[in-house]
Amino acid sequence: MGAPQSTAFAALLRRFRRETGMTQAELAEIAGLSTEAVSALERGINRTPRRETVDLLSEALNLDEHNRVQFEQAARRRVSLASSSTPESASERPAALVGRAQELSLIERLLSGHSAPVLLFSGEPGVGKTR
Numbered sequence: 001m002g003a004p005q006s007t008a009f010a011a012l013l014r015r016f017r018r019e020t021g022m023t024q025a026e027l028a029e030i031a032g033l034s035t036e037a038v039s040a041l042e043r044g045i046n047r048t049p050r051r052e053t054v055d056l057l058s059e060a061l062n063l064d065e066h067n068r069v070q071f072e073q074a075a076r077r078r079v080s081l082a083s084s085s086t087p088e089s090a091s092e093r094p095a096a097l098v099g100r101a102q103e104l105s106l107i108e109r110l111l112s113g114h115s116a117p118v119l120l121f122s123g124e125p126g127v128g129k130t131r
Helices: 005-020 024-031 035-042 051-061 065-076 101-111
Strands: none
Touching: 005 024, 005 035, 005 051, 005 065, 024 035, 024 051, 035 051, 051 065
16 A cells, blocks of 8 residues: 555655755745745645645756656545545544544545545534544
8 A cells, every 4th residue: 555645745845855955944935835834744734735836846846857747646646534445444433533424425535536626614613623
């Protein structure tokens, strides 16, 4: 099984940045991004960078064609909620998803590309939207 997108993209970004000898702050300044954004991408906190962000980073890192393609592919990969080849049982899922089989199924369908790429969470304060 391959590395999840967030890990692969984060690792590539970190590797390419280090190869140039730049700090996160220097890369952020050249790319026109915030240092916090670069840091979040490298740590895998931001798992879905925008196409424009990937382009800005590619330019700032001065990537050759091969590395640019590899970088863009890592950014486009999606991680499914169940990353193993066998479905998780309810007892293996995070506690926040217990009793939410219908919602989990919908989210997995959206993330797999079988529907419009829009996901909106709403609800009263304290119901777990952020989690």
